[in-house]
Amino acid sequence: MSSQISEADQELLLHKLDIFKIRGKDKQGHKILRIIGKFFPTRLLIVEVVKNYLEEHIFPRLGKRRFSVLYVHTGVQRSDNFPGISGLRWIYEAIPINIRDNLQAVYFLHPGLQARLFLATFGRFLFSEGLYGKL
Numbered sequence: 001m002s003s004q005i006s007e008a009d010q011e012l013l014l015h016k017l018d019i020f021k022i023r024g025k026d027k028q029g030h031k032i033l034r035i036i037g038k039f040f041p042t043r044l045l046i047v048e049v050v051k052n053y054l055e056e057h058i059f060p061r062l063g064k065r066r067f068s069v070l071y072v073h074t075g076v077q078r079s080d081n082f083p084g085i086s087g088l089r090w091i092y093e094a095i096p097i098n099i100r101d102n103l104q105a106v107y108f109l110h111p112g113l114q115a116r117l118f119l120a121t122f123g124r125f126l127f128s129e130g131l132y133g134k135l
Helices: 007-017 047-062 084-094 113-126 129-134
Strands: 020-025 031-036 067-072 103-109
Touching (some): 047 084
């Protein structure tokens, strides 16, 4: 991820695009943190801005409740709006431990063939056992 606009504008963009949203509940009644991949402006963001946005606007709303993550991969183009597997891993690792412990499942909706093969082949090596087991 690289920056071409100011950090304030990047945060405003994250808010306007509604990439991260807490909405609905899964079958077990856990809140869902929805991430819309096709709206993720990878070329315009720096990692630190995403981290700060999550810390200020998303993590406090999750609190001490159990939750699931739904990552919607539909419409994602590798060169335009895919943060990459390492970017997704970084977002996971940016979650504070007290909130991460409440993560129950990660749903990866509509992964392409390449993403499926990559996760099946390298997922165990790139993600912690706890995260990979929740995928």
